Amino acid sequence: MKQDIVILAAGKGSRMKSALSKVLHPIGGMPMIRRVLMTANRLNDVTLHLVVGHQGEQVVANCQEFSTNIVWQDNPQGTGDALRRVASDLSSTGSTLTLYGDVPLIKQSTLERMQASGNDNTLVLLTTFLDNPTGYGRIVRDDNQVVTAIVEHKDATIEQHQIKEVNTGILLAPNQFLLGWLDRLENNNAQSEYYLTDIISMASQDGVDIVTVHPESVAEVTGVNDRIQLSWLEREYQQEQAQLLMSQGLTLLDPSRFDLRGYLTFGIDCSIDINCIIEGDVVLGDNVQIGANCHLKNCTIGDGTHIYNNSLIEDSLLADQCVIGPFARLRPGSQLGSQAKIGNFVETKKAIIGTGSKVNHLSYVGDTVMGEGVNVGAGTITCNYDGVNKSQTRIGDDVFVGSNTSLVAPVTIQDGATIAAGSTITKSVEKNQLAFARARQSNKNDWPRPVKKS
Ligand code: UD1
Ligand code: CA
Numbered sequence: 319m320k321q322d323i324v325i326l327a328a329g330k331g332s333r334m335k336s337a338l339s340k341v342l343h344p345i346g347g348m349p350m351i352r353r354v355l356m357t358a359n360r361l362n363d364v365t366l367h368l369v370v371g372h373q374g375e376q377v378v379a380n381c382q383e384f385s386t387n388i389v390w391q392d393n394p395q396g397t398g399d400a401l402r403r404v405a406s407d408l409s410s411t412g413s414t415l416t417l418y419g420d421v422p423l424i425k426q427s428t429l430e431r432m433q434a435s436g437n438d439n440t441l442v443l444l445t446t447f448l449d450n451p452t453g454y455g456r457i458v459r460d461d462n463q464v465v466t467a468i469v470e471h472k473d474a475t476i477e478q479h480q481i482k483e484v485n486t487g488i489l490l491a492p493n494q495f496l497l498g499w500l501d502r503l504e505n506n507n508a509q510s511e512y513y514l515t516d517i518i519s520m521a522s523q524d525g526v527d528i529v530t531v532h533p534e535s536v537a538e539v540t541g542v543n544d545r546i547q548l549s550w551l552e553r554e555y556q557q558e559q560a561q562l563l564m565s566q567g568l569t570l571l572d573p574s575r576f577d578l579r580g581y582l583t584f585g586i587d588c589s590i591d592i593n594c595i596i597e598g599d600v601v602l603g604d605n606v607q608i609g610a611n612c613h614l615k616n617c618t619i620g621d622g623t624h625i626y627n628n629s630l631i632e633d634s635l636l637a638d639q640c641v642i643g644p645f646a647r648l649r650p651g652s653q654l655g656s657q658a659k660i661g662n663f664v665e666t667k668k669a670i671i672g673t674g675s676k677v678n679h680l681s682y683v684g685d686t687v688m689g690e691g692v693n694v695g696a697g698t699i700t701c702n703y704d705g706v707n708k709s710q711t712r713i714g715d716d717v718f719v720g721s722n723t724s725l726v727a728p729v730t731i732q733d734g735a736t737i738a739a740g741s742t743i744t745k746s747v748e749k750n751q752l753a754f755a756r757a758r759q760s761n762k763n764d765w766p767r768p769v770k771k772s
Contacts, residue, residue, distance in 0.1 A: 320412030321365070321433070322493065323358045326400050327351055327419030328371030328391040333544040339373035341419035342380055343548055346555045347579025347597060350422035350542065351377060355384045358417060360426050361433070367407060368419075369400045377419070396511030397487070398503040405500050408493055413438075415490045416514065421541045423555060424488065428538060432531045436490045440527040443468075443518070444488040446539055447532075454484035455515050457530070465528040468515035472508035483530075485515060486539035495526055585621065609644065617648075620656065634666075637673075655690065672715065685727060688713040695721030695739060702727045714749070 331340025341351035351368075358366055366386040370377045371394050378388055389404050401416065408414055413436055417424060428444065436442040443465065445457050451471075456478050458467040468485045469478050491499075499517040507513060521528055533539045537554035540547065560573035563582065569589035570576050576590060579597040585604035590596075595613045603621035608614070611628045620638035625631070629643035633650035641659045642648070648660065651668035658671045661678035669683045672690035677683055679696035685708050686700050698719050700711040709727035713719070717731050720739030725731070729743055734750040737743060741755035 319433070319437070320363055320409055321361060322367060322404075322408045322412065322414040323361070323364050323417060324367045324369060324401060324404050324408075324414060325351070325354055325358065325386075325417045325419055326369050326397060327377055328369050328374070328394045328400055329420070330372045331420070331543070334542075334548075335545075339376045340542065342373075342376055343542070343545075344579075345422050345542075345548070345552055346559065346577075349380055351381060351419040352384075353422040354417055354419055354424065355381060355386065357424060357426050357429070358415075359384060361415075361429060365409070367404045369404060395505065396509070397514035398500065398512030398516060401496075401514050402500045402503065402512065405497055408497065410497070411438075411493055413490055413492050414496055416488060418487055418541060420543070421487070421539060423537050423540070423551060425534065425538050428531070428533050429488075432488075432490045435529050435531055436492070438492045438494055440529055441492065441495075441518070441521045442490040443528065443530045444486045444533060444539065445483050445530045446486055446536065447482050448484050448536075449482070451479075451482050451484045455487075455513075456481040457483040457485060459483075464522075465518065465530060466522045467519040470507065470509070470513060470515060486533065487541075488539065489514075491517065491521070492526065495521065495524060580615075591627070603638065612643075649684075683711075685709065686711040686713065689715035689717070689733065691716045692719070693717075694719045695723065697722040698725070699723075700725045700727055 327341045334340045342349040345353060358364060366384060367389055368381060368386040369389045369391050371391040374390060387407055391400050391403050432442045432444060453471050455468045455470045456474055457465055458469055460466050499520045502520060503512045503516055505512050537551060540551055542548045542551060556577055559578045560570055560576050564570055564573060568584055572592045575592040577595045580599055582596045582600050584602040587604060588602045588606045590608045591610040593611045594608055598616035600614050601618040603619060605622045606619050607624045609625055609627035612625055613630045615632040617631045617634045619636045622638055623636050623640040626643035629646040631648040634648045634652035636654045637656040639657045640654050645662045646660045647665045649667035652666040653670045655671060655673035657674045659676040659678060660666060663680045664677050665682045667684040669686045671688045674690055675688050675692040677694040681694055681698045683700050685702040692713055701724050702708050711725050711727045712730040714731060714733035716734050718736045720737050722740045723737050724742045726744045730746040732747060732749040735747040736752045738754040741753060743753055743755055747753040
């Protein structure tokens with residue numbers, strides 16, 4: 319069945335106290351509104367309509383690649399008013415699903431269950447049961463348990479306040495009736511708003527079947543109004559991701575201290591210690607071990623690679639059996655061959671490091687192509703920037719770079735060359751040469767130390 323999906327995002331979100339539109343605040347690293355759009359987009363045969371208002375320019379700018387019909391709701395006058403502004407764009411057949419930009423964790427499977435329950439003569443409500451239903455619209459049923467209306471909390475009687483079944487706001491309505499119902503909405507209620515929920519009693523009177531579907535969890539239908547709710551939902555999301563990954567065979571030493579802000583795929587027997595952040599697209603091979611407090615963003619890590627505590631890896635490619643950290647920082651464009659080692663307090667950037675090469679301590683390697691079996695001593699720096707331009711350092715195979723060396727790029731060190739510790743290398747070094755570029759040491763015999771003047 320053809321499906322219009324209307325996503326409401328015109329609300330003010332004033333309780334966020336933010337210059338950023340509420341629906342752009344992220345859950346699991348992704349703006350809430352994008353989560354909703356992605357979920358909606360996965361349903362079959364949909365036309366997306368996005369209702370924006372307050373801070374709408376930001377919202378639109380962040381949803382460019384979704385082909386949505388943007389509808390502006392200036393001076394918002396309620397959820398019914400929002401739907402009315404879309405009405406002329408809705409199909410005359412099929413049905414309309416209403417979603418909320420600030421209810422980000424709604425599941426595709428739940429929406430599909432709603433679709434399966436709906437048809438041209440049936441309205442589907444997503445409802446749930448709350449111990450404390452204060453603030454929510456209540457589901458009113460007759461003696462036969464048939465839904466006859468939704469009353470908003472502020473308009474409800476004392477008896478109706480006892481009803482624990484609440485409107486989540488998400489509903490699916492047949493378009494052949496919906497357009498007429500929206501026309502008939504009035505705002506003579508406690509909030510002087512046009513309530514979308516008033517269509518329920520109209521449906522009841524028009525003999526349209528009203529059925530209810532329930533979400534799998536409360537998190538699915540929880541909206542975000544302030545940063546406390548945002549943090550609660552974030553934890554719910556993270557816990558669910560952690561459970562899913564563990565069920566797929568990933569070891570998480572503590573699932574409550576793990577954050578996924580993107581997508582993680584992994585091979586067999588990988589393990590992640592506490593407080594790690596996985597961001598963007600991260601791919602782990604088999605037997606990858608990740609220590610505590612690591613942040614991995616958009617990277618691929620080969621089999622058997624071991625990343626020790628407190629390492630940051632971004633936009634990088636690591637082959638098998640590498641050893642990283644602790645306290646390593648691999649910046650974008652780092653590519654490591656197998657068994658490469660990047661040790662503590664080493665920073666790499668746009669650096670190709672060959673098989674078995676080691677940069678073990680306190681170094682900066684940037685804009686560099688390094689061959690295999692190279693050993694870079696502690697404190698070595700590639701001087702890749704002259705204040706204006708970036709230049710390349712080329713290092714061949716089996717090179718030995720002594721500690722505390724400055725390699726002033728552009729410079730080439732050919733295979734088998736050795737650089738004496740403390741050198742400042744400004745000229746290329748040929749194959750198997752020893753380069754020695756520092757002041758020679760001179761020693762003076764029996765040198766008298768200065769004495770304090772009296
Ligand atoms: C609404 C429902 C209520 C339900 C509750 C669930 C109505 C009348 N009431 O109440 O039954 O229990 O959600 O949270 O529908 N929005 C617009 N334009 C508007 C008004 C709202 O885009 O003119 C958007 C808001 O940005 C928000 C959503 O719609 O994302 C819900 O609006 P809100 O004012 O929070 O509705 P509630 O009063 O909570
Ligand atoms: Ca609300």
